[in-house]
Amino acid sequence: MNAYDQTKTQLYPVTSTTCEPQLLRKAEYHCAAHHRRDWMEDTGAEVAFAGRSNVGKSSAINAITSRKALARTSKTPGRTQQIIFFTLDTHFRLVDLPGYGYAKVPAALQQHWEKIVQRYLEERVSLRALILPVDCRREPTASDWKLIEWCASVSLPVHILLTKCDKLGQEKRMKALRAAQKSLSRIPLATAQLFSATNAIGIDEARQQIAELLSRTD
Numbered sequence: 001m002n003a004y005d006q007t008k009t010q011l012y013p014v015t016s017t018t019c020e021p022q023l024l025r026k027a028e029y030h031c032a033a034h035h036r037r038d039w040m041e042d043t044g045a046e047v048a049f050a051g052r053s054n055v056g057k058s059s060a061i062n063a064i065t066s067r068k069a070l071a072r073t074s075k076t077p078g079r080t081q082q083i084i085f086f087t088l089d090t091h092f093r094l095v096d097l098p099g100y101g102y103a104k105v106p107a108a109l110q111q112h113w114e115k116i117v118q119r120y121l122e123e124r125v126s127l128r129a130l131i132l133p134v135d136c137r138r139e140p141t142a143s144d145w146k147l148i149e150w151c152a153s154v155s156l157p158v159h160i161l162l163t164k165c166d167k168l169g170q171e172k173r174m175k176a177l178r179a180a181q182k183s184l185s186r187i188p189l190a191t192a193q194l195f196s197a198t199n200a201i202g203i204d205e206a207r208q209q210i211a212e213l214l215s216r217t218d
């Protein structure tokens with residue numbers, strides 16, 4: 001290494017492009033972007049959480065990052081209207097997208113959110129995968145399927161968290177997982193797992209999966 005390279009290395013420390021599951025515990029809130037111009041720079045790698053309001057998205061982010069209130073959880077759905085960026089290190093990020101499908105939100109506002117999410121999904125080069133929490137007791141909604149199909153159409157992996165599985169007994173839980181896996185079998189790059197933020201089910205599995213998706217290079 002010559003002197004120039006040495007200086008360069010010191011100025012720009014090389015970050016690993018393999019994400020370890022434990023890195024998810026290092027998540028820090030970075031910003032909440034109302035506008036496209038406020039998005040973080042599109043470099044490195046990120047995974048985004050999308051989903052219907054009230055499915056347990058914020059609770060899932062908190063559980064996966066081992067933080068009580070990194071992403072605000074709420075009993076009033078539909079409050080998160082911005083795209084929220086969390087950094088894991090200088091290379092890896094988590095992104096919390098606005099929730100959709102809350103009936104009490106006026107249609108115009110709902111459409112506005114959809115546009116923001118669509119724009120983010122279409123433009124973002126560093127996006128490696130979508131994490132989609134779906135209530136394990138309910139069928140995925142039309143909006144959930146729209147996202148899943150969209151991911152398939154652009155070869156973006158989608159990982160489904162079957163949330164609130166503490167509400168089901170063991171047998172029904174496994175039935176819900178099998179049903180989800182069956183309906184996703186025709187979708188390339190779609191995976192599903194059981195998850196409960198309340199009873200800490202599937203948290204290590206989700207961390208492992210997200211770390212692998214963040215490390216994707218293809």
Ligand SMILES: Nc1nc2c(ncn2[C@@H]2O[C@H](COP(=O)(O)OP(=O)(O)O)[C@@H](O)[C@H]2O)c(=O)[nH]1
Pocket residue numbers: 051052053054055056057058059060072073074075077078099163164165166167195196197198199
């Ligand atoms: N029983 C149960 N309730 C949950 C779980 N995760 C979230 N909730 C509850 O569901 C509601 C919505 O959760 P939140 O994380 O804010 O959902 P979001 O709107 O998708 O971000 C809150 O009342 C949470 O306490 C879970 O794993 N089990």
Ligand SMILES: [Mg+2]
Pocket residue numbers: 057058059072073074080099
């Ligand atoms: Mg939320």
